[in-house]
Amino acid sequence: MKNRISSIQLVFVMLGSLVLLFILAPLTGMFLNTTPGQVFETARESEVRNSIWLTIYTSFAGTLIFSLAAIPLAYLLARKKFPMKKLVTGIIDLPVVIPHSAAGIALLGFVSRESALGKIGSAVGLNFVGHPAGIAIAMAFVSIPYLINASRDGFAGVPVRLEKAALTLGASPYRVFFTVSMPLAWRNILSGLILMFARGMSEFGAVIVVAYHPMITPVLIYERFGAFGLKYARPVSVLFILISLALFIVLRWLAKEKTSEMAK
Amino acid sequence: MLELINITKRFADFCLEEVTFSVGEGDYFILLGESGAGKSMVLETIAGLITPDSGTVSLDGQDITPFKIQHRKIGLVFQDHAVFPHLTVAENIVYSLHGNALTKDEKQEKVISIANELGIKELLNRKPGTLSGGELQRVALGRTLVQQPTVLLLDEPLSSLDTRLKGDLRRLLRAIHRKGQTILHVTHDYEEALSLATKIAVIHQGRIIQSGTPAEVFLHPKSEFVAHFIGVKNFFEAKLLTTNQVSYAFTHNNFQVRIVTDIPDGDGFILIRGEDIFLSNQPVETSAANTFKGIVIEIVPNKTGVDVAIDAGIELHALITRESLEKLDLVAGKTCWMHCKATAVRFISK
Structure with a gap:
């Protein structure tokens, strides 16, 4: 039987196509206006390579370090009832809704040499402002809600009875967490980790306030655009997008491999 | 011995009230109750998953109420099996042996031994997602038994199985108990x-309302709820009146039943087991003091025979064999006579 498309479906398809066009058109335009030669030349610049590497490893480090506390917090949010839980949930979502330049200003006060954290850092010879550690903190600040929310959903999907069963089988609560709750919520946690990492890599507003130098790639793109114009900013942008896409495709593939292996 | 003494736990919409009973060593103790009666809560309290508001759980004379779950030496098999879906059957079983002083080989040996006992050896490398309900139940049992618990708690272990698997698992449970x-x-x-x-x-509405041997509970139910729950259908409110040492119970519509009892007159219930009523097509002379004429309302076969519902002024149920049904040629609407000894009618005072 022939599938008939109703008028409402047709309208929705047209509207959806407009959204897709809205996303793809600027990117396509940028790619079409950049020759492979320009991208190759840009890739040879050590400033560009260093900034891409800095962006990747600061975001990765921020994701990894903050996940140590974010995942247990997500577990608490999924499992426990406590006073002002809604307020806590709202606080977690704050970094998503506040302007990121404002978040940068707030963070600057938090990590500057005059702050308590800054003083602790100074005591061990670490100045967060203008330092990769500061960049990692700024990236984590704006991207941590993605990890917490995804992990919380993952833990909420783990049947409580499985955790109870593990307890009755002699496991300690820690062992239950690491051998039952975490593995069963892993798909969501991994997805959250990838999202947090990706969001951290693309952060500009908060990072530029905390650390203009050393330059992460989004700041470098902005600087090249300001100093030399659109033509000079495009190749870096294209290269960064290509590397980011390649990275996320690999991460997603690895995540899929890992979770399907667990499901076997 | 496992003892629960005055266990009370209040929730927003339910409470366990002063639950007290004891399970002797080697007992096969069944806690019988309707859905929502609090059975699973009792098990979870014993296992330590629920902390009671008051009362104690003791095991072999030791108060284990404050003990952590993992230190109670009590195994719990959940109704929905709760087998870990991300682990193989072997990994599920060996999970319980973690922290044990056994070597890897010894653990492996134990896993194989319990798997042999439960008939799941060929499933050891399978993931739970590929197993049937009966297989999952055996895995859950194996995983619990391998810890050698002092008491094994089973939460409705047969509820999700079909008739054949129920029979298999009953045999297995009897073997484990033996x-x-x-x-x-x-x-x-x-x-x-x-x-x-x-x-x-x-157990009914969070309270233990009767306990004893199966014979004590089934032949002498102490309340209307227990009688109805265990399937006694001839259970009526009645008033006992004794004149010249001859007792009769009268139901609300003045249906009269001869009874032998030394209970003082008053309100209560009469109970007649279906097995204790016999039927005939004609009024016959028997030693039974009660003979009622009635009309067959319904004939329902069940596992033990045929349940014949008869309107004799009150609705009475007689449990007879299929052969008797055929011999008497009973059908709905037919008149018949019911006979019941006065000594077979029990009166329970309110």
Whole structure:
């Protein structure tokens, strides 16, 4: 039987196509206006390579370090009832809704040499402002809600009875967490980790306030655009997008491999 | 011995009230109750998953109420099996042996031994997602038994199985019990209780309302709820009147039943087991003091025979064999006579 498309479906398809066009058109335009030669030349610049590497490893480090506390917090949010839980949930979502330049200003006060954290850092010879550690903190600040929310959903999907069963089988609560709750919520946690990492890599507003130098790639793109114009900013942008896409495709593939292996 | 003394736990919409019973070493103890009666809560309290507001749980004379779950030496098999879906059957079983002083080989040996006992050896490398309900139940049992718990708690273990698998698992549970394992099993199925239990307690709305041997509970139900719950259908409110040492019970519509009892006159219930009523097509001379004429309302076959519902002024149920049904040629609408000894009618005072 022939599938008939109703008028409402047709309208929705047209509207959806407009959204897709809205996303793809600027990117396509940028790619079409950049020759492979320009991208190759840009890739040879050590400033560009260093900034891409800095962006990747600061975001990765921020994701990894903050996940140590974010995942247990997500577990608490999924499992426990406590006073002002809604307020806590709202606080977690704050970094998503506040302007990121404002978040940068707030963070600057938090990590500057005059702050308590800054003083602790100074005591061990670490100045967060203008330092990769500061960049990692700024990236984590704006991207941590993605990890917490995804992990919380993952833990909420783990049947409580499985955790109870593990307890009755002699496991300690820690062992239950690491051998039952975490593995069963892993798909969501991994997805959250990838999202947090990706969001951290693309952060500009908060990072530029905390650390203009050393330059992460989004700041470098902005600087090249300001100093030399659109033509000079495009190749870096294209290269960064290509590397980011390649990275996320690999991460997603690895995540899929890992979770399907667990499901076997 | 496992003892629960005055266990009370209040929730927003339910409470366990002063639950007290004891399970002796080697007992197959069945806690019988309807859905929502609090059976699973009792098990979870014993296992330590629920902390009671008051009362104590003791095991072999030791108060284990404050003990952590993992230190109680009590195994719990959940109704929905709760087998870990991300681990193989072997990994599920060996999970319980973590922290044990056994070597890897010894653990492996134990896993194979329990898998052999439960008939799941060929499933050891399978993931739970590929197993049937009966297989999952055996895995859950194996995983719990491998810890050698002092008491094995079973939460409705047969409820999700078909008739054939139920029979298989009953045999397995009897075999486990014969080896000396103390078992506390909760169910809503009185036939399951009769077929397995050495002792029974009936729980209703969070309270233990009767306990004893199966014979004590089934032949002498102490309340209307227990009688109805265990399937006694001839159970009526009645008033007992004794004149010249001859007792009669009168139901609300003045239906009269001769009874032998030394209970003082007053309000209560009469109970007649279906098995104790016999039928005939004609009024016959028997030693039975009660003979009622009635009309067959309904004939319902069941596992033990045929339940014949008869309107004799009150609705009475007689349990007879299929052969008797054929011999008497009973059909709905036919008139028949019911006979019941006065000594077979029980009166329970309110």
